[in-house]
Each structure stands twice: as structure tokens, then as C-alpha cells.
Amino acid sequence: MSSTRYTFWVLILVVSIAGLSQGLSIPLLAVLLEQQGVSTVMNGLNAAALYIGMVLISPWLEIPLRRIGYRSTILVGMVLLTIATALIPLFSHLIVWFFLRMLMGIGDSSLHYSSQMWVTKIASPKTRGRDLSMYGLAYGVGFSVGPLGLNLLPLGIWVPFGTLLVLYVVAFILLARIKNEFPDKIVQTEKKQNKYATVLRVGWLALIPSFLYGFMETSLNGSFPVYALRTGLSIEWVSLILPSFVVGSIILQMPLGSLSDRIGRKQVMLVCAIVGGIAFFLFPLSGENVYVMMVLLAIAGAAVGSFYSLGLAYSADLLPASMVPTAGIIAGINFGVASILAPNVNGVLMQVWEPWTIFWLMGALLIVFAAACLFNRQANSDKDQLQVQLQK
Incomplete structure (x- = not known):
């Protein structure tokens, strides 16, 4: 196995833990x-504190990424996650938890941004959709298994948090075995003050899926448990219903990524948004039929669970390689802003x-994106034109 593929698989394992x-x-x-x-x-x-941390740190993540490299940025994020996870069970005050969850958001954002950019860099353009879908699949598998840890809570508040700490140690060991790398250098003629505006102008459609995914993910994982408990569902049922969305995304994550390599990201996301929107409207x-809930969430997850990775791959299609980290920054901010809005709007x-109006809201957002x-007529030739402009 080449060192590049070994690095890829280590990143896949680490992101599944995250x-x-x-x-x-x-x-x-x-x-x-x-x-x-x-x-x-x-x-x-x-x-929302988790996502406030993400939004606060996201604009600055490109700096450490370029200065200390991909692996070092991931390790910094892992350290922050470990500290926050270890401290949360020691306190029960709402304000203390708020700041610790902000710290978790900073760590999460550092880890995910760096690993996403690393996978995007080492992926071949011909298999970019597949490789980024594999990344999304790994995250999805971990995310779907996560809620099952709620069943550890009766054993004591420390048990689920202690389990996470053990997994962090595994991630540290895996990361220690790969070589650090750095992103491509920005061409000197690129104007820094225009960089974000240029990315937004050219890649705006590719950046919307990160917002939508953040809103849906946080709505389901942050608001659905409260919705379920208030409608009479037990914690045990919540731990089984919640993973349905991510399990659905696991089923089609790779096929959709490969399909997008062949027929285009926009076409795939258009159909998926319509299917996901219909599933949420029907929810x-x-x-109170939990089995119908699970089926509808699985359908929605199968349709839109790969939105973040598809959007990131689409931005790499539209932008020069040196500007993809900037698109990743904006995508991270979009995800964080949506994740802040979701629990508050839903609450x-x-x-x-x-x-149930929280599900109609998610459905409406997906239909608008579809x-x-x-109606968008974005041409891939814009990438070549932008590259020429940057080199003048």
C-alpha cells in the first residue's frame, strides 16, 4: 500500500472516531x-455552543493548516476534544457546559477541516467524489453508532464519556504513525482580500449543501431527542431512531459519490434534495409509529446524508486547487451557522x-435548494477562466 493510501485510510479511521x-x-x-x-x-x-465554537475558529483555520500542516492541526483539535470531554462530567452548571461545548466545537472544526482538506488534496480528480464519499461514509458510520452510547448512561455519567476518551487515545496512536503534509502554496498573484469573494461568486451553489447538512444534522441530533421525549418516546427508542438517518446515508454514500464522478455533482444533488424534502414533509x-419514523429518516439520510462531501467535491470541481482550502473554510462556517440556528429555531x-413543524422546515429548505x-447554469469552464485570471 502506498503512503498516500495509508494516510487516506488512517484519516478514514480517525474521522469515524470523531x-x-x-x-x-x-x-x-x-x-x-x-x-x-x-x-x-x-x-x-x-x-448551539458547539457550533459557536466552530464558527469562531473556522475563519482562522487556514492559518495553522498552512503553517503547521494537516496532521498537526488534527492533533491540536484532538487535544481540545479530549480536554472538553474529560471535564464535562465534572460539572453540571449550564454556563460551564456552554464553554466546554464551545471548546469541543473548536476541536471538532480543527479536526474535520484539516482532514477534509487532506483527503481532498490526495484524492485523484477522477475518484474525488468516491474518496470524499468514503470520508463521509466513515463519519456517518461513527455518527450512527454514537447515539447507541446513550444506553451506557444508566451505568453512570462517566461511562459514555470514558468510552469517548479511550477512542481518542486510539486516534492519537493512529495519527502518530503518518507523516505530516502541507497544502499547496497560494500563487503570489492571488489577492488575499478578494479570495473569499471570488470563492463565493464562483462556488456559491457548492457551498449551500454544507449549510443544509449542518441544519439537518443538528435538528435531528439536538432537537429530535427533546421532540421524542415530549411525545412519549423513551430514550431507548431515541437511540434507535436517530441512527436511521445516518444508516440511510451509509447505504448510498459511496454509490452517490461514484455517480457524481460520472454524471456531475449538481445533477445528483438536485434529485437527492427533492427526495429528502419529500421524506421530511411526510414525517x-x-x-407515533417508530418504524415509519425510522424508514422516513433512512430515506432522507440516503438522499441527503452525503451533501457535505458532495458539496465539497463540487467546490473542488469549480475552483483552482489553491482556493479549495478557502472553500473549506466557508463550508465550515456555513455548517456552524446552520448548526447554531437549528436548535434555537427548532426550540x-x-x-x-x-x-412536527421542524420537519417541514427541513423539507422546505431542501426544495428551495433543488x-x-x-435554474443554475454554472459552467465548469469558469474554473479555467479563474485560473488564467489568477496567473496574470
């Missing part, structure tokens, strides 16, 4: 706060309106 961590910690803390009698609005605000009709909806894909 996915499991996030998949467990989000619903775990939501359940703990609900059991303490915290309101849905305050629960949502506390959950309220499931009533208000559940408090002042019908709880319309944008349908």
Missing part, C-alpha cells in the same frame, strides 16, 4: 439537560407551534 464522538455527545447532553428540567430554548442555546404523518417552533440547482 463522528462517533459527535454522534454521542450531542444527544447525550440534550438528554441530560432535558432530565434536569431545562427548557427547550435553553437546551437549544446550550447545544409528521408517521404519528422556538416546538414551544410556540406544533413540534430549485437553485435546477
